[in-house]
Amino acid sequence: MITMKINGQQKNWDGDPDLPLLWFLRDESGLTGTKYGCGQALCGACTVIVDKQATRACITSVSDVVGREVTTIEGLHPTGDHAVQKAWRQLNVPQCGFCQVGQIMQAAALLMENPKPTHDQIREAMAGNICRCGTYQRVENAVRLASTGV
Amino acid sequence: MNILTNPKKLRGFERHIKVDNVSRRSILKGLGLAGGFVLAAPVMSRPGFAAYQTGADKMPHGVVVDPRVFVSVASDGTVTILAHRAEMGTGVRTSLPMIVAEEMEADWSRVRVQQAPGDEVKFGNQDTDGSRSTRHYLMPMRQIGASARTMLETAAAKRWGVPATEVKAVNHEVVHNASGRRIGFGDLAADAAKGAVPSVEGLKLKDPKDFRYLGKGAIGIVDLRDITVGTARYGADVRLPGMKYAVIARPPVTGGKVVSFEGSEAMKVSGVEKVMEVKGWPWPSKFQPLGGVAVIARNTGAAIKGRDALKIVWDDGPNGKYDSVAYRAELEGAARKPGLVVRKEGDVDAALKSADKVIVGEYYLPHHAHVAMEPPVAVADVKGDRAEIWAPVQSAGGTREDVATTLGIPQENVTVNVTLLGGGFGRKSKCDFALEAALLSKELGAPVKVQWTREDDIRNGFLHTVSVERIEAGIDKNGKVTAWRHRSVAPSIASTFAAGALHQAPFELGMGLVDMPFEIANVQCENPEAAAHTRIGWFRSVSNIPRAFAVQSMVGEIAHATKRDQKDMLLELIGAPRIVKLDSVKDLWNYGEPYDSYPIDRARLRKVVEFVADKGGWGRSVPKGHGLGIAVHRSFVSYIATIVEVAVDEKGKLTVPRVDTAIDCGTYVNPERIQAQMEGAVIMGMSFAKTGEITFKDGKVQQGNFDDFPVLRIDESPAVTNVYIVPPGPDTPPSGVGEPGVPPVAPALINAIFAATGKRIRALPIGKQLEA
Numbered sequence: 001m002i003t004m005k006i007n008g009q010q011k012n013w014d015g016d017p018d019l020p021l022l023w024f025l026r027d028e029s030g031l032t033g034t035k036y037g038c039g040q041a042l043c044g045a046c047t048v049i050v051d052k053q054a055t056r057a058c059i060t061s062v063s064d065v066v067g068r069e070v071t072t073i074e075g076l077h078p079t080g081d082h083a084v085q086k087a088w089r090q091l092n093v094p095q096c097g098f099c100q101v102g103q104i105m106q107a108a109a110l111l112m113e114n115p116k117p118t119h120d121q122i123r124e125a126m127a128g129n130i131c132r133c134g135t136y137q138r139v140e141n142a143v144r145l146a147s148t149g150v
Numbered sequence: 151m152n153i154l155t156n157p158k159k160l161r162g163f164e165r166h167i168k169v170d171n172v173s174r175r176s177i178l179k180g181l182g183l184a185g186g187f188v189l190a191a192p193v194m195s196r197p198g199f200a201a202y203q204t205g206a207d208k209m210p211h212g213v214v215v216d217p218r219v220f221v222s223v224a225s226d227g228t229v230t231i232l233a234h235r236a237e238m239g240t241g242v243r244t245s246l247p248m249i250v251a252e253e254m255e256a257d258w259s260r261v262r263v264q265q266a267p268g269d270e271v272k273f274g275n276q277d278t279d280g281s282r283s284t285r286h287y288l289m290p291m292r293q294i295g296a297s298a299r300t301m302l303e304t305a306a307a308k309r310w311g312v313p314a315t316e317v318k319a320v321n322h323e324v325v326h327n328a329s330g331r332r333i334g335f336g337d338l339a340a341d342a343a344k345g346a347v348p349s350v351e352g353l354k355l356k357d358p359k360d361f362r363y364l365g366k367g368a369i370g371i372v373d374l375r376d377i378t379v380g381t382a383r384y385g386a387d388v389r390l391p392g393m394k395y396a397v398i399a400r401p402p403v404t405g406g407k408v409v410s411f412e413g414s415e416a417m418k419v420s421g422v423e424k425v426m427e428v429k430g431w432p433w434p435s436k437f438q439p440l441g442g443v444a445v446i447a448r449n450t451g452a453a454i455k456g457r458d459a460l461k462i463v464w465d466d467g468p469n470g471k472y473d474s475v476a477y478r479a480e481l482e483g484a485a486r487k488p489g490l491v492v493r494k495e496g497d498v499d500a501a502l503k504s505a506d507k508v509i510v511g512e513y514y515l516p517h518h519a520h521v522a523m524e525p526p527v528a529v530a531d532v533k534g535d536r537a538e539i540w541a542p543v544q545s546a547g548g549t550r551e552d553v554a555t556t557l558g559i560p561q562e563n564v565t566v567n568v569t570l571l572g573g574g575f576g577r578k579s580k581c582d583f584a585l586e587a588a589l590l591s592k593e594l595g596a597p598v599k600v601q602w603t604r605e606d607d608i609r610n611g612f613l614h615t616v617s618v619e620r621i622e623a624g625i626d627k628n629g630k631v632t633a634w635r636h637r638s639v640a641p642s643i644a645s646t647f648a649a650g651a652l653h654q655a656p657f658e659l660g661m662g663l664v665d666m667p668f669e670i671a672n673v674q675c676e677n678p679e680a681a682a683h684t685r686i687g688w689f690r691s692v693s694n695i696p697r698a699f700a701v702q703s704m705v706g707e708i709a710h711a712t713k714r715d716q717k718d719m720l721l722e723l724i725g726a727p728r729i730v731k732l733d734s735v736k737d738l739w740n741y742g743e744p745y746d747s748y749p750i751d752r753a754r755l756r757k758v759v760e761f762v763a764d765k766g767g768w769g770r771s772v773p774k775g776h777g778l779g780i781a782v783h784r785s786f787v788s789y790i791a792t793i794v795e796v797a798v799d800e801k802g803k804l805t806v807p808r809v810d811t812a813i814d815c816g817t818y819v820n821p822e823r824i825q826a827q828m829e830g831a832v833i834m835g836m837s838f839a840k841t842g843e844i845t846f847k848d849g850k851v852q853q854g855n856f857d858d859f860p861v862l863r864i865d866e867s868p869a870v871t872n873v874y875i876v877p878p879g880p881d882t883p884p885s886g887v888g889e890p891g892v893p894p895v896a897p898a899l900i901n902a903i904f905a906a907t908g909k910r911i912r913a914l915p916i917g918k919q920l921e922a
């Protein structure tokens with residue numbers, strides 16, 4: 001039996017310990033905010049925060065997060081009003097929206113570590129998150145907006 | 151066999167195109183099947199409004215203008231508006247309901263948008279493709295809103311016993327000015343619902359100067375909050391009690407099939423419950439599943455792990471030798487020989503012979519995959535002769551038809567719930583993934599989710615075609631272009647629907663080949679044969695991508711050869727500001743739109759070039775190693791011009807400091823989303839230009855994920871992208887937005903690279919070509 005802490009709640013799993021956290025979240029726990037986009041840590045759609053660190057849930061197994069704090073989009077902010085979420089809404093960032101949870105989680109992790117990132121630091125930190133709709137300009141502006149407080 | 155001669159072969163296919171100007175409905179009539187589904191056709195012509203026609207009523211099931219179908223008002227005043235088109239990121243779920251709310255004087259903060267299921271008899275055509283939603287539905291949605299408003303006003307007038315002409319709906323209330331009385335929409339709802347639906351002809355539409363929402367762009371998308379908090383529901387997010395998770399191993403070669411398989415190792419994987427064969431259809435298989443072996447499990451992760459443990463022997467079938475290197479040579483060979491003439495004016499051979507200078511450009515664009523961030527996925531629950539589907543499909547109505555046919559059950563027994571689409575780009579116009587889920591659910595007797603992995607998406611999709619475009623331009627002593635021969639050779643989308651389709655269909659030829667707008671005396675367009683060896687499908691902008699790349703690169707080449715400014719050259723080629731007469735083209739297609747309302751207008755083409763040149767600072771001086779490039783293209787009956795500034799360093803590293811793009815899409819609804827679409831189109835166009843390439847060897851796609859099929863990332867994106875919307879002329883009809891932004895991007899970038907480095911790139915993607 002594996003025990004994890006997800007969004008402050010204890011979760012148990014007695015299946016395959018190698019199961020990627022992504023599928024445990026989505027299929028076994030109903031936390032579908034975290035998305036599947038590539039399964040290979042190439043797109044960032046599955047980004048969650050593990051102990052303050054942006055983490056790709058698709059290549060992280062459930063056994064990897066034993067004893068750690070996992071935060072998903074569902075647990076980012078109690079009312080969905082994290083500075084990043086607010087900035088995202090202010091700039092109407094999403095198009096299809098599918099990549100956006102991953103982008104938001106990545107941005108939230110960046111600002112935790114570096115509250116005032118530069119243009120280049122934003123681009124570097126967000127480069128692992130693909131948006132096929134091409135919302136990059138707004139993503140960048142929203143991270144900047146969130147870093148200056150909304 | 152010619153696919154155009156056999157209407158039975160056209161199932162599904164004809165949903166998206168006009169074949170030889172025969173609409174699907176007339177095909178149905180010809181077969182004596184059914185017709186008369188259209189409840190009302192939009193009437194555009196009335197004082198104060200554009201007297202324009204669209205091709206909307208020629209689409210399958212046409213247009214329905216009926217407020218009772220699209221609008222409901224609750225007694226608490228909540229107005230619910232149905233969105234019958236699919237949301238894949240264009241903002242259509244916001245923009246079309248906004249049009250209704252505008253006309254009915256609803257307060258947007260009290261409007262709820264609800265997604266309509268697939269039912270084209272009820273809602274009219276639902277194929278969300280071809281950049282058609284706004285251009286086909288601006289007027290119908292206005293009429294629906296005006297109709298609902300009139301019904302509310304009539305109910306209020308009746309209650310007060312005053313003439314209807316004395317009352318007026320204003321922001322969610324009906325007001326009687328003379329007496330100062332007012333009553334909310336909610337209080338009128340029950341009475342209004344009992345009233346008659348006014349005739350479309352008698353409706354009074356709002357004066358555009360009174361618009362609160364249309365053309366303003368001040369409203370966020372309706373799903374904004376849900377997206378940012380993770381509750382927006384995409385296809386992959388649907389969960390049903392007792393639902394099984396499936397992934398499928400599909401034939402690695404298009405047209406291949408399973409010979410035998412061994413599933414015992416897969417069954418040992420924790421969480422795997424079953425291994426079973428999935429039915430496939432013989433190539434070409436339209437939208438039908440490819441077949442293969444499915445692994446059923448308690449979660450997706452287990453299903454994927456189980457699939458990795460399968461042992462399958464495949465028969466590769468007729469396409470097992472498909473090889474991209476050899477195929478490119480084949481296409482080039484074909485492009486160097488005469489082909490089927492699809493447009494001819496003057497005598498191009500003689501003009502090329504007598505030209506002072508002939509410039510030849512041969513341009514190559516490889517296959518490209520959609521890679522929407524959400525790979526195909528669908529949930530099906532089939533019970534007896536009933537089926538319910540939840541899927542991110544662009545074609546809700548078409549999916550319903552195809553599920554019914556595939557399962558052999560009546561259409562009325564099929565419910566298709568359209569979720570949000572995590573990107574579509576044309577891939578999700580084909581519902582094969584929903585059909586797979588339906589077949590598996592039927593066999594298992596349980597709800598099933600079929601999840602495509604990214605590798606499945608790249609290897610088993612419906613790719614953008616591969617093409618060689620060869621242009622020969624003859625120039626006289628004065629530098630004037632007197633001859634233009636364009637040969638376009640590419641496997642056609644028609645090949646996905648019928649064996650032996652060797653020529654491109656009218657809807658492909660009409661995307662930048664036969665509709666070439668330049669004023670040149672001798673023009674000939676040819677389409678040599680090309681056989682397909684994989685599934686070819688619509689991809690955002692479709693054939694316009696290779697055509698604009700070729701034509702606009704050639705403009706850059708001519709400008710260089712004649713020592714002229716790119717923009718001046720472009721304007722000279724466009725010629726005088728007139729409507730183009732193309733009597734020489736048998737089937738212009740024109741995106742299914744009537745030419746009178748949507749002609750090729752050189753004045754608009756010139757204007758969008760001048761607009762972007764002015765706003766985008768064409769001709770500004772740029773630092774060493776930088777260059778500016780420009781391109782213009784008309785597609786989906788809109789006009790777009792783009793300027794790209796590039797910087798190329800000594801090592802050949804390419805960066806893009808700035809992009810300026812201008813769109814003339816006629817009368818517009820939601821400028822904020824138009825801007826978003828243009829920003830996104832720049833990114834997608836740059837992916838085409840820089841890195842995107844799908845290649846085949848031994849019939850198999852050689853790429854599988856974002857490592858070997860990279861798409862543009864934020865660190866490579868332009869530092870700034872400016873978007874300008876050209877103010878529409880009075881009563882200019884609305885035109886496409888979702889697709890037309892893409893085609894000019896790659897050629898503008900390529901022309902900029904030439905300006906910066908003197909290197910002319912004729913094969914995309916750029917890849918390492920600048921490093922050489």
Ligand code: FES
Pocket residue numbers: 035036037038039040041042043044045046047056057058059
């Ligand atoms: S799904 Fe994890 S990075 Fe793409």
Ligand code: FES
Pocket residue numbers: 094095096097098099100130131132133134135239523572573
């Ligand atoms: S918004 Fe569609 S992938 Fe980013």
